[in-house]
Amino acid sequence: MRRLLAISTAISILAAACGDMGGAGSGDFGATVGGVKDLHLARDLIARGQVPPAAAILVEAMFAEHDLGLAGPPCADTLCLRGALGVAPGSDDQPRGWIQVGLSSTIDPATYVRPATTFIYTVDVSGSMGWDYGPGSPGELSRRLMRGLVPALTAGDELAIVTYGSTVATPLPPIAGDQQLAIQRAIDGLHEGGSTNMEAGLRRAYELGRAARAAGRANVRIVLFTDTQPNVGATTPTEFDQLVTAGAASGVGMTVLALGLGIGPEVLQSIASQRGGNAFSMGTTAEVDGFLADEAPWFAAPIAYALRVGVRTGGAFGIDTPYGFPVGFAEDPTMKAESVFLSRRKGALLVSLVGDDLGALAADLDLTYVDAAGAQHSQTIPLARGGAPLDDRGQWFAQEATARTTALALITTAMHDACAAYVYGPAGAIAILRPALARFEADAAALGAPDLPVEVDLAQDLLRLFELGAPQGTLYGS
Numbered sequence: 001m002r003r004l005l006a007i008s009t010a011i012s013i014l015a016a017a018c019g020d021m022g023g024a025g026s027g028d029f030g031a032t033v034g035g036v037k038d039l040h041l042a043r044d045l046i047a048r049g050q051v052p053p054a055a056a057i058l059v060e061a062m063f064a065e066h067d068l069g070l071a072g073p074p075c076a077d078t079l080c081l082r083g084a085l086g087v088a089p090g091s092d093d094q095p096r097g098w099i100q101v102g103l104s105s106t107i108d109p110a111t112y113v114r115p116a117t118t119f120i121y122t123v124d125v126s127g128s129m130g131w132d133y134g135p136g137s138p139g140e141l142s143r144r145l146m147r148g149l150v151p152a153l154t155a156g157d158e159l160a161i162v163t164y165g166s167t168v169a170t171p172l173p174p175i176a177g178d179q180q181l182a183i184q185r186a187i188d189g190l191h192e193g194g195s196t197n198m199e200a201g202l203r204r205a206y207e208l209g210r211a212a213r214a215a216g217r218a219n220v221r222i223v224l225f226t227d228t229q230p231n232v233g234a235t236t237p238t239e240f241d242q243l244v245t246a247g248a249a250s251g252v253g254m255t256v257l258a259l260g261l262g263i264g265p266e267v268l269q270s271i272a273s274q275r276g277g278n279a280f281s282m283g284t285t286a287e288v289d290g291f292l293a294d295e296a297p298w299f300a301a302p303i304a305y306a307l308r309v310g311v312r313t314g315g316a317f318g319i320d321t322p323y324g325f326p327v328g329f330a331e332d333p334t335m336k337a338e339s340v341f342l343s344r345r346k347g348a349l350l351v352s353l354v355g356d357d358l359g360a361l362a363a364d365l366d367l368t369y370v371d372a373a374g375a376q377h378s379q380t381i382p383l384a385r386g387g388a389p390l391d392d393r394g395q396w397f398a399q400e401a402t403a404r405t406t407a408l409a410l411i412t413t414a415m416h417d418a419c420a421a422y423v424y425g426p427a428g429a430i431a432i433l434r435p436a437l438a439r440f441e442a443d444a445a446a447l448g449a450p451d452l453p454v455e456v457d458l459a460q461d462l463l464r465l466f467e468l469g470a471p472q473g474t475l476y477g478s
Contacts, residue, residue, distance in 0.1 A: 006297040027080030030069070030105040031303060032347030034278040034339030035326025036269055037064040037295075041258070042415075044283045051429075051465050051472035055265035059350075062412040063324045067453050068405050069346025070102030078372075079304045079340055080104045083365040083381040086397035087358050087390060090265065090320070091410055091436060096392065097317060097353035097361045099383065102404040104346045107469055112342075114297040116156035117219040118174065118212040121146060122205040123224035126196035129259070138260035139192070141288050142225040145257060146187045148292040148328040149223075153177030158217070160208050161186050164201025165193030174208065202243055209252035221253040221276075221300050227260045228267045241269045249277040253339075255299055257282065257291075273326040275338040279345035293399065294344055302374055303339040309349060311335075317355035317363065317456035323409040324349045340369070348405045393446065404452065407443035411436055411459055418462070422472055430468045437463055443453055 037060045043054040071080035086098035113154075123142060130137030153159060155178030163169045172186040202222070209220045242253055253276030260283055272279030278299060282288050311319055322335045335351065355361070362384035369377050371439050383398075390396045397403040414436030421428035437459045444452035 001433075013025065022262060025074070027075040027082075027104040027106055029107050029109055030067070030298075030343035030346040031079055031101070031105040032064050032343040032345060033060060033307065033324070033326055033337035033342050033349065034276070034302070034341060035273050035337070036061045036279045036281075036390075037299075039065060040281040040283060040287055041265060041408055046458065046461050046465065049363070049465065049470055051422050051462070051470050052419055053265055053473060054416050055269060057210060057412060057416040057419055058269065059323045059409050059412045059416075060326050062408050062455075063405065064343070064350050065344065066404070066408060067345040067402050068100075068102065068408075068449045069104050070100065070101070070348075070399055075104075078106055079369065079377075080106060081367050081369075081379065081381070083383050084397070084399040084402045085361060085383045085385055086290075086395070086402045086406060087361060087385065088395040088403070088406055089280070089391075089439075090352060091414065094319035094354075095358050096320060097355060097358055097363075098397075098402060098406050099351045099353065099363060099365060100399075100405050101349040101351075101367065102346060102401065103340060103348065105303060105342055107303075107342060111193075112297075115219045116154070116217075116301045117154075117221055117257055117300055117302070118158040118160075118209070118217045119177075120160045120174075120205045120220070122162045122201050122211075122222050122224045123190060124166070124198065124201070124224075125163045125190060127165075127192060128196060128227055129192070129206070130313045131190065131192040134143045136285065138227045141259040141282060141285065142257070143187060143190065144285060144288050145225065145259075145282075147184065148288070148297060150177075150183050150187070151179060152296060153180070153183070154209060159183055161190075162201055162208065163190065164197055164204070166195050166197065167193065168197070168200045168204045170174060170204065170208075174212065174340060180459075198228075199239070199243065202240075202247075206243075206247045206252060207249070209247065210250050213251050219253075220251060220302075221255060222247070223300075224254065226256070226258060226316060228256070228258050228265075237336050240267055241274070244271045244274045244277065248277065251384040253277065253302065255279070258386050259283070269326075273283070273338065275305055277339060278341055298342040298344065300337050301342045303342055304369040304377075304410055305372075307337040307340055307369040308367070309335040309351070311351060311353070312364040312366060313353065313355070313362070316321065316357065316360065317353040317427065320352040320354045321350050322349070323413070349407050350402075352404050359385065359387060393442070400447065400449070403443070403447055404449055407440055407447070407452065408455065411440040411455060414440075415459060415462055416464065419472070425468045426469055432462065433459065433463050433466065
């Protein structure tokens with residue numbers, strides 16, 4: 001299976017990349033919304049001949065794997081928001097207007113220092129993690145991740161380790177991050193421990209997190225190492241929503257590091273879509289190593305909360321569909337993102353518009369958010385097509401990034417919807433994906449962007465699985 005080279009294993013380490021980044025104030029470093037940050041689970045299942053569950057294919061995750069930044073004037077704030085327009089047919093071949101919100105940051109990665117943080121590693125030691133199965137098991141992937149993350153801890157950081165299986169334990173109470181030997185010994189001592197009471201483990205972690213907040217720690221983050229297959233206690237996304245929402249309200253963030261190919265994607269998506277939440281999935285040692293090179297320290301660095309996107313069109317156009325906004329288990333599309341994190345890539349959000357006169361397409365883009373210090377920010381970006389002509393494919397985009405973002409949104413939505421339809425048989429899935437793939441192939445050829453052919457390959461491989469009647473689900477049959 002041809003795999004996305006832009007995924008973490010093929011991205012050079014941060015130190016090598018710093019020379020390519022703009023200086024402070026330029027908005028040339030990346031920022032992406034929270035939620036699920038990659039399509040590793042879907043890609044790995046397709047490579048192994050399985051149709052992924054629909055919940056494993058999310059537009060927000062596809063956007064997070066691509067650099068989709070917009071050009072614009074220098075920014076004064078840490079979070080840089082820009083806008084751009086486009087016109088192109090939607091999935092129904094009817095004309096649509098498109099508005100992209102581009103996200104980037106003014107931070108200088110060469111001088112950036114992550115804020116002192118209390119980390120609470122909350123580790124699934126249940127039987128499904130395979131702690132005693134050796135290399136490649138979710139348990140061993142977790143151990144590799146922890147060993148790789150610990151050297152970056154400093155004396156200003158704190159780390160605690162909570163484990164959960166049939167019972168909950170705290171093998172490492174909070175200690176300073178520079179106590180490396182004690183930390184590594186605690187990691188080495190982790191072993192298998194029964195069923196999966198994730199709820200009990202998270203409740204213990206939140207107790208520690210709230211205690212750290214009460215002691216004056218400004219940045220507290222639970223890092224959950226799991227295959228997200230809870231079978232004791234709370235097991236549904238709604239129950240986890242409530243638990244994580246309460247924790248976020250108390251100032252405790254959550255990062256989910258989902259290991260293996262038996263991931264429960266609905267639970268993963270649900271708990272990653274809360275304030276301060278993000279999630280990454282990894283099924284191989286190469287993906288773990290890629291995460292360590294590509295995402296640290298950015299995964300623990302939210303720079304904004306409560307990002308809200310408003311579009312004013314004067315009544316001539318209406319909002320059709322938002323793309324790339326983390327929406328949680330309910331999949332109720334709303335034009336908001338609860339968190340924005342630093343990232344090696346520049347993020348995107350997208351909105352389609354309907355109207356009778358797209359030649360006069362114009363809108364005011366209203367953006368608000370709260371920064372990490374609690375200050376409210378707002379800005380309005382006026383956008384107008386200005387009579388620019390369409391090309392021979394009925395398309396016009398003010399910036400190439402918006403054309404790529406639109407193409408990725410449409411093909412990812414089609415793959416998601418096709419996988420949902422596949423539950424009822426291949427015919428419906430094929431009917432959804434085949435025309436969308438033809439459109440995406442044409443978009444990729446017209447744009448010539450180097451990051452699109454691998455997504456053409458992915459959609460083609462998924463269509464072949466539909467045609468072969470391949471099994472659907474995770475490797476654990478869930």
